[in-house]
Amino acid sequence: MGVLRIVTVLFLVGCVWSSYGLCGTKPAEVPKAKTIAELAARYDSSSCGECHIEQYEQWENSLHAVSILGTPRTAPTVLTSVDMGLKLFPYSGVKTDEDVEVRHLMMCAKCHLPQLDEATDDVAREIVKTIRDWMSASKKAYDDEAYEDVADELQEKIASLNIGCLVCHNKKAIIHKWADGYPQPDTIYAFQEGEHDHPDFNKLGKAPALNESIFCGQCHGLGPNFELDEPSQCATLYGSYLFAYIPEGGHDTCQECHMAKSGLGHDMQAYRNETMIKMAFDVEVDAMSHFWRKDSVEGVIPLGVINVEIYNKSGHAIPDG
Numbered sequence: 001m002g003v004l005r006i007v008t009v010l011f012l013v014g015c016v017w018s019s020y021g022l023c024g025t026k027p028a029e030v031p032k033a034k035t036i037a038e039l040a041a042r043y044d045s046s047s048c049g050e051c052h053i054e055q056y057e058q059w060e061n062s063l064h065a066v067s068i069l070g071t072p073r074t075a076p077t078v079l080t081s082v083d084m085g086l087k088l089f090p091y092s093g094v095k096t097d098e099d100v101e102v103r104h105l106m107m108c109a110k111c112h113l114p115q116l117d118e119a120t121d122d123v124a125r126e127i128v129k130t131i132r133d134w135m136s137a138s139k140k141a142y143d144d145e146a147y148e149d150v151a152d153e154l155q156e157k158i159a160s161l162n163i164g165c166l167v168c169h170n171k172k173a174i175i176h177k178w179a180d181g182y183p184q185p186d187t188i189y190a191f192q193e194g195e196h197d198h199p200d201f202n203k204l205g206k207a208p209a210l211n212e213s214i215f216c217g218q219c220h221g222l223g224p225n226f227e228l229d230e231p232s233q234c235a236t237l238y239g240s241y242l243f244a245y246i247p248e249g250g251h252d253t254c255q256e257c258h259m260a261k262s263g264l265g266h267d268m269q270a271y272r273n274e275t276m277i278k279m280a281f282d283v284e285v286d287a288m289s290h291f292w293r294k295d296s297v298e299g300v301i302p303l304g305v306i307n308v309e310i311y312n313k314s315g316h317a318i319p320d321g
Contacts, residue, residue, distance in 0.1 A: 024181025024184060025181070026182060028182065028183075030042075030118055034119075034120050035122070035126065036126050036127065036130065036161065038119075038123075039115065039116070039119050042118070043162075043171075044160075045162075045164035045165040047198065048165040054265070055265060056165075058267040059165070061269075063269070065164070066159050067113060067163040068161045069158045069159045069162075075134070078131060079131055079132065082094070082097070089230065098125060100125050102117065102124045108232070110219075110225055110232075111235060113163075114167060130157055131158060137151035163219075169188050170187065170188060172215075173205075173207040174189065175209045184205070187203040187204065189207035189210065190205075190210060191207070191210065193206055211255050213238065213255075214238070215255075217237075220235045220254070221236070221237070221238050222238055222239040223236045223239050238254075238316075240316040241254070241315050244316070245315040252315055262275050263275065264276070271319075279314070281310055281313060281314075282310070282311040283308070283309070284309045284311075285308050288305050290304075290305060
């Protein structure tokens, strides 16, 4: 009888824990971030760099570290999606920047900032305003150096929103959640279970698909995001990888090329990296000059003949995004 009571109590406690997402049966509920600073702090990767020094330095040099700012091409494109997309769509509900909500920015943020779904609409509007202010200050800085510090400060604020360690090793770590459970707020996911020496993330959990291409496919995807009210079509890498490269006999994963063979690790660069470019392309150039006729005024008129052949050796279509 005593054993039965103990089992019953443990079952009830387990159900209570599950209701808060602590047992992995449903997503853990987290309070909505109310500012950019609050959201950035929640996903700050700096504490990870205290132990994982090499990986952190590699990540810092990657485009993941500036997923909203970009090269910095991405941030202005976010405004383009607002001005030339949302404000022109008759049923979006967006006529001014003040109408922008999280759901509107998810057409970009689904991949560039998936944790935005943990923020209030005020954060979405703050992102739009910060990018506008940064672009304005950067333009003014060409003529007035006084604006340089303002532009730098705003750029740093934008860059604080990124795809950091916790996005891949917590939020997006588990793909098949009904089979493998939901990510827990105290756990870092990789390849083993156990303890983790971190004040907030003191557990290690397994992410079964972390080293599979499907993991990268969550963002570098199949094309249109049909689950959104207004599907966007940027990333198509995983689609071409899955439906062209694999059927042709390819077997390398995204991680094998972009992390292991390239030697880049968590840097994972592509078009900005010479090693990746050499891995991806064979380029042959053949040129000749031909003096094809004489002109009574200009004399000999030369003709240049140039043939360029580019062979794609990568596991997906190029370009993407």
